[in-house]
Amino acid sequence: MPAITLPDGSQKHFEHSVSVAEVAASIGPGLAKAALAGKVNGELVDTSASIDRDATLSIVTDKDPEGLSVIRHSTAHLLANAVQELFPEAQVTIGPVIENGFYYDFAYKRPFSTEDLAAIEKRMAEIAAKDLKVHRRVLPRDEAVAHFKRIGEHYKAEIISAIPQGELISLYGQGDWEDLCRGPHVPSTGKLRAFKLMKVAGAYWRGDSRNEMLQRIYGTAWANEKQLKEYLTRLEEAEKRDHRRIGRELDLFHFQEEAPGAVFWHPKGWALFQQLINYMRQRQTEAGYQEVNTPQVMDRDLWVKSGHIETFGENMYMTQTPDERVFALKPMNCPGHIQVFKQGLRSYRELPLRLAEFGAVHRYEPSGALHGLMRVRAFTQDDAHIFCTPDQITAESVKITDLILSIYRDFGFTDVRIKFSDRPAKRVGSDEIWDQAEMALRHAAAAAGIETTLNAGEGAFYGPKLEFVLRDAIGRDWQCGTLQVDFNLPARLGASYIGEDSQKHMPVMVHRAMFGSLERFIGILIEHHAGKLPAWLAPVQAVVMGISNSQDKYCLEVAENLKNQGLRVETDLRYEKVGFKIREHTLKRVPFLLIAGEREVEARTLAVRTRGGKDLGSLELAELNTLLCDEVASRGRLVLEDRVSQRRSG
């Protein structure tokens, strides 16, 4: 005699056990039709699941996030169903839900082509149109293993073999087709209406590069056509923000074959780069860092001592000189900074000692990893190492975390994910040291009041780390900032200081980077702002142009004046219509277009137009000067456009 409590608090009583679908039908035919799954006492179940005792129930429809997940999961099954109908020899493996969709990995004798993809999608639509009932059955584990072995699904059999003996295994399917699955699934294939297969790709079985490669098909699925269309439009928009494309359009940088993974910075891109360095130099000087510079090329032996050769030797650039000495191009700055620390006898009074470097490093990254500015082989880190005592770790880490988050805010990034990465399998140092380092970093994260997600086994080979992750235009995450606690390298490279007790002690080294790679950070900045960099960062902040060439002299004069204020200003005196010039510089994302006609020359003003297309009218030169300088100096906290419109309306 179950009593079902619904989300609005009302109760329904039933004589016998009832299914989720029956409860939905008892509420109304619309809900019965919309029901995709149910949530019984918080647990997601099929609409066919029966309830035989008192419970809370909410009916899950495509309006709920869980409903969308169920749709995606069922669409992955639909995909597998279609693939096996068209390619009976293909074996199924796994097909999880991911952000915006799903994928399914198949083992097949050849890769799927884009033509195959179209055929598969068509077959999926056909199966969906038949509105087949989705069925479920349960088998004991061993029977399930035997069953999948018998039908030639060896990957599935392997997956089930890992499930503890004695457990029941559920199988879901539609028509004659069936697959291992925990569920839940939609009640029938007709509920799957808005999906699209996106791409094929290779993927290793169980994510291990020692295993064979499977054929992965990615798809997207939504509650309705409208949502699907919106998603596809969003992808198109994101593509327009791609930093590689904007970098070319704005003439910021280029790559070429002779230097794979290395950037040729053009004047405008380099202006941005320098702007970031200036900014960071100021912030870290204020925070008590001292800047140093260490050699690009150092003897291989140093990297053997540090442990880098053993862990990353394959990814290091080596050089040999005519005298046959082998040198490595530095892939990191830490050993260099330790050499600076080691000069002379250090006292505990000097700690914490914060050494920073805009360090150019080279890493021979796997060819398949390269990606525009986001993953390069030659890049610049805003690197620093803080040499301190064990009891200074927490305070230093809190300072670093605060500084990183404050810096990200200045650039407009507020959605920052922080991961805590603990000891990796391949590491140096004893477990006791790792316990100590992980404990220290955990304390620090707690003291800084930040939320972290655990990234198990992803720490550096010498210590655990916090990773600060920013997201690009199409939702890919990139690690930028990092904070690592290291008890190992100082010992390996023999760093020490004299303590209060007149004895030698080993310092702890805290590694930190805030931009991480300046190249990557610029890539993310470009995408985040779709190329419309805030005025304080824009390579060209304003262009002064005349209506006709009669204003040339005036334009040059006012531009000169603004340049003397430290603003990055250009003139455009070409013999072209003003509309033409406005179009060009707007497309180049120049924040301010300053236009002079006869009226402006007469009144010693400039007409101001923003790259957003807003005409702010004419401003006195002195006033304009102040407003521009304020916006730049305040890093966008004072906005010229807002201040002008406020003044006008007030």
Next chain:
RNA sequence: GCCGGCUUAGCACAGUGGUAGUGCAACGGUUUUGUAAACCGUAGGUCGGGGGUUCGAAUCCCUCAGCCGGCACCA
């Protein structure tokens, strides 16, 4: 590194075995112009590199490189 795709003028692209094309940009000329594209003309490519098949290759095959999408990797 692995799987797949791609590489034609500065950029975006067309061209499936028979004399390399279009648009924009560039350059030259005319137009002195009031807030997102004036008009006319000119030039530009050993079709990513190398090798092969063929009477003949941008086009078919092999190979190398780079790039793109994933996977693996990321100190």
